Amino acid sequence: MLTIANKTFTSRLFTGTGKFPTYQSMQDALEASGSELVTVALRRVDVKDKDDDMLAHLSHSRINLLPNTSGVRTAKEAVFAAQLAREALGTNWVKLEIHPDPRYLMPDPIETLSATEALVKEGFVVLPYIHADPVLCKRLEDAGASAVMPLGSPIGSNNGLRTLDFLKIIIEQSNVPVVVDAGLGVPSHAAQAMEIGADAVLVNTAIAVAQNPVEMGKAFKMAVEAGRMAFECGQGTVSEQANASSPLTEFLSYE
Amino acid sequence: MNDFRDLLSQYPPEKVHQALAHVTPARVEQALAKKERDLEDFLALVSPAAAPYLEGMAQKSRQLTLQRFGNNMQLFAPLYLSNECQNICTYCGFSLDNKIPRKTLSDKEIMKEVEVLKGMGFEHILIVTGEANRTVGVDYLEHAIQLIKPHFANVSMEVQPLDQDEYERLIRSGLHSVLVYQETYYRETYKIHHPKGKKSNFDYRLETPDRLGKAGIHKVGIGALIGLEDWRVDSFYTAMHLRYLEKKYWQTKYAISFPRLRPFSGGQEPKVAMNDKELVQLICAYRLLDPDVELSLSTRETEHFRNHVIKLGITSMSAGSKTNPGGYAAGKESLEQFEISDERSPEKIAGLLKSQGYQPVWKDWDPALQNTFR
Ligand code: SF4
Numbered sequence: 001m002l003t004i005a006n007k008t009f010t011s012r013l014f015t016g017t018g019k020f021p022t023y024q025s026m027q028d029a030l031e032a033s034g035s036e037l038v039t040v041a042l043r044r045v046d047v048k049d050k051d052d053d054m055l056a057h058l059s060h061s062r063i064n065l066l067p068n069t070s071g072v073r074t075a076k077e078a079v080f081a082a083q084l085a086r087e088a089l090g091t092n093w094v095k096l097e098i099h100p101d102p103r104y105l106m107p108d109p110i111e112t113l114s115a116t117e118a119l120v121k122e123g124f125v126v127l128p129y130i131h132a133d134p135v136l137c138k139r140l141e142d143a144g145a146s147a148v149m150p151l152g153s154p155i156g157s158n159n160g161l162r163t164l165d166f167l168k169i170i171i172e173q174s175n176v177p178v179v180v181d182a183g184l185g186v187p188s189h190a191a192q193a194m195e196i197g198a199d200a201v202l203v204n205t206a207i208a209v210a211q212n213p214v215e216m217g218k219a220f221k222m223a224v225e226a227g228r229m230a231f232e233c234g235q236g237t238v239s240e241q242a243n244a245s246s247p248l249t250e251f252l253s254y255e
Numbered sequence: 256m257n258d259f260r261d262l263l264s265q266y267p268p269e270k271v272h273q274a275l276a277h278v279t280p281a282r283v284e285q286a287l288a289k290k291e292r293d294l295e296d297f298l299a300l301v302s303p304a305a306a307p308y309l310e311g312m313a314q315k316s317r318q319l320t321l322q323r324f325g326n327n328m329q330l331f332a333p334l335y336l337s338n339e340c341q342n343i344c345t346y347c348g349f350s351l352d353n354k355i356p357r358k359t360l361s362d363k364e365i366m367k368e369v370e371v372l373k374g375m376g377f378e379h380i381l382i383v384t385g386e387a388n389r390t391v392g393v394d395y396l397e398h399a400i401q402l403i404k405p406h407f408a409n410v411s412m413e414v415q416p417l418d419q420d421e422y423e424r425l426i427r428s429g430l431h432s433v434l435v436y437q438e439t440y441y442r443e444t445y446k447i448h449h450p451k452g453k454k455s456n457f458d459y460r461l462e463t464p465d466r467l468g469k470a471g472i473h474k475v476g477i478g479a480l481i482g483l484e485d486w487r488v489d490s491f492y493t494a495m496h497l498r499y500l501e502k503k504y505w506q507t508k509y510a511i512s513f514p515r516l517r518p519f520s521g522g523q524e525p526k527v528a529m530n531d532k533e534l535v536q537l538i539c540a541y542r543l544l545d546p547d548v549e550l551s552l553s554t555r556e557t558e559h560f561r562n563h564v565i566k567l568g569i570t571s572m573s574a575g576s577k578t579n580p581g582g583y584a585a586g587k588e589s590l591e592q593f594e595i596s597d598e599r600s601p602e603k604i605a606g607l608l609k610s611q612g613y614q615p616v617w618k619d620w621d622p623a624l625q626n627t628f629r
Binding site: 018019020021022023042043044045046047069071072073077080081084100101102103104156158205208209 | 321324326327378505507508609613618619620621623624625
């Protein structure tokens with residue numbers, strides 16, 4: 001079981017709500033995925049409207065909403081957006097996304113750290129989306145982030161774990177859960193992230209734009225479970241050379 | 256880094272024209288096969304040599320758009336505040352020499368329009384005026400934005416170019432994006448089409464996106480009016496402009512439009528015609544150059560065309576548009592800027608999108624995300 005800020009999750013697959021063709025297909029796919037944490041862009045929901053269409057389709061008892069601040073460019077804007085989301089959606093969880101770069105949506109490390117500090121002080125459970133930067137992850141942990149969400153590759157790129165080497169370092173060093181976010185395009189990418197020891201993954205585009213989002217949701221669910229299981233079993237270490245003979249040290253066995 | 260004026264001067268129209276004529280099928284295939292494309296690839300893709308590759312371009316464009324934007328289509332409506340204009344533009348119904356009744360909406364009239372547009376479901380609004388600095392100058396615009404802002408999630412603007420400090424003022428009032436089309440990047444013919452008024456200053460218009468970038472705007476829409484000059488050359492310049500802006504003002508988002516000249520009261524025929532196939536080629540070429548840029552389609556285009564082009568790369572479209580001030584609440588009194596081609600209601604357009612597997616997106620912004628005006 002995965003615990004983030006005193007909340008436990010049986011599913012290690014987190015999902016998003018963007019890019020689906022209909023809210024119904026979103027709901028069906030999220031149900032099939034078994035996901036218990038679903039991120040929602042504040043800019044897409046009508047917080048004044050109690051019957052907002054998207055929220056209505058997420059009002060499943062299993063699903064926890066994770067509002068995200070996508071669209072903000074500065075720490076100041078992020079803090080304001082988080083406050084509004086807390087008030088409107090009744091959750092103090094926030095996925096902190098600060099990308100001043102609207103093309104590749106690269107997160108701003110400096111603003112993200114300063115917003116994390118401010119939001120933690122205000123009692124938020126902060127899950128920052130960041131580049132796979134091991135030092136930044138430690139700094140965020142020190143600042144009180146409840147998890148870190150490094151990217152596998154650019155958002156929506158489906159390129160998989162291009163940051164593999166850095167993710168491994170982050171996972172090895174982290175005292176808070178590591179959620180690999182962005183770039184996971186196929187279930188095997190998710191499985192790979194779980195195999196290297198990620199605590200969870202977040203998948204949106206790959207499920208939302210699949211020909212069959214429901215089946216794809218299920219496929220990711222299975223991949224995440226398989227990857228986690230493999231990690232927990234303790235994988236055999238892969239060796240670069242055969243171990244059968246040891247030409248240089250063989251003599252030691254003739255004592 | 257050079258400014259765009261210098262950059263543009265390095266590519267005279269004849270040179271671009273020649274390069275277009277020399278594109279070979281092999282060069283088109285190469286551009287198509289690439290994973291990331293540059294301006295030279297774009298040039299190959301808008302060249303006549305690329306015409307036989309249209310289906311392949313469309314497939315790739317669709318796939319890229321789906322990956323980056325998903326099954327979403329942003330909907331917006333223009334809100335014409337005034338048709339007063341001190342300029343003469345040879346292609347526009349609001350032109351000073353066009354004897355039509357002029358009108359600028361009062362607060363009360365604006366609010367009537369707001370009510371109708373809200374009722375249709377719109378959350379993204381584009382305010383439009385002609386260029387009449389005395390009646391619809393920056394004070395009027397600021398007041399209008401403040402009036403409209405509380406009722407919509409997102410306010411954009413398509414009016415005369417302004418100075419940087421004026422943009423800063425409007426951004427503080429909650430303005431989110433500005434659309435400013437160069438009309439044509441041909442310096443010489445630009446003069447012919449804009450003989451009188453402030454708009455005849457080519458460079459002031461050309462540098463508007465720079466002033467907007469410096470003012471910290473969220474989004475800038477650029478484009479060339481199709482019909483004034485060779486669309487392939489003008490589109491190459493537009494793409495070049497896009498690339499220049501993306502690098503320089505990297506915090507700003509960009510959108511491209513491709514307005515084809517439409518008939519209007521008292522107008523002239525377009526000099527250069529562009530057929531539907533060519534417009535599809537252009538849309539796909541933009542998408543293949545830049546998977547993330549917003550591509551916008553207006554109601555200038557026909558129902559038939561809009562129905563089919565939805566899937567090919569477009570990410571935002573207007574619906575139910577009226578292009579005369581007061582057009583939503585007061586109805587049609589022949590003051591339009593141009594004739595609408597697709598007259599279907601927003602509800603109908605939303606239905607059409609759904610039937611094609613797309614989600615009509617009414618709201619994709621929240622004023623809370625923009626802290627500048629607090
Ligand atoms: S295009 Fe603009 S500036 Fe030119 S006449 Fe029309 S409204 Fe006026």
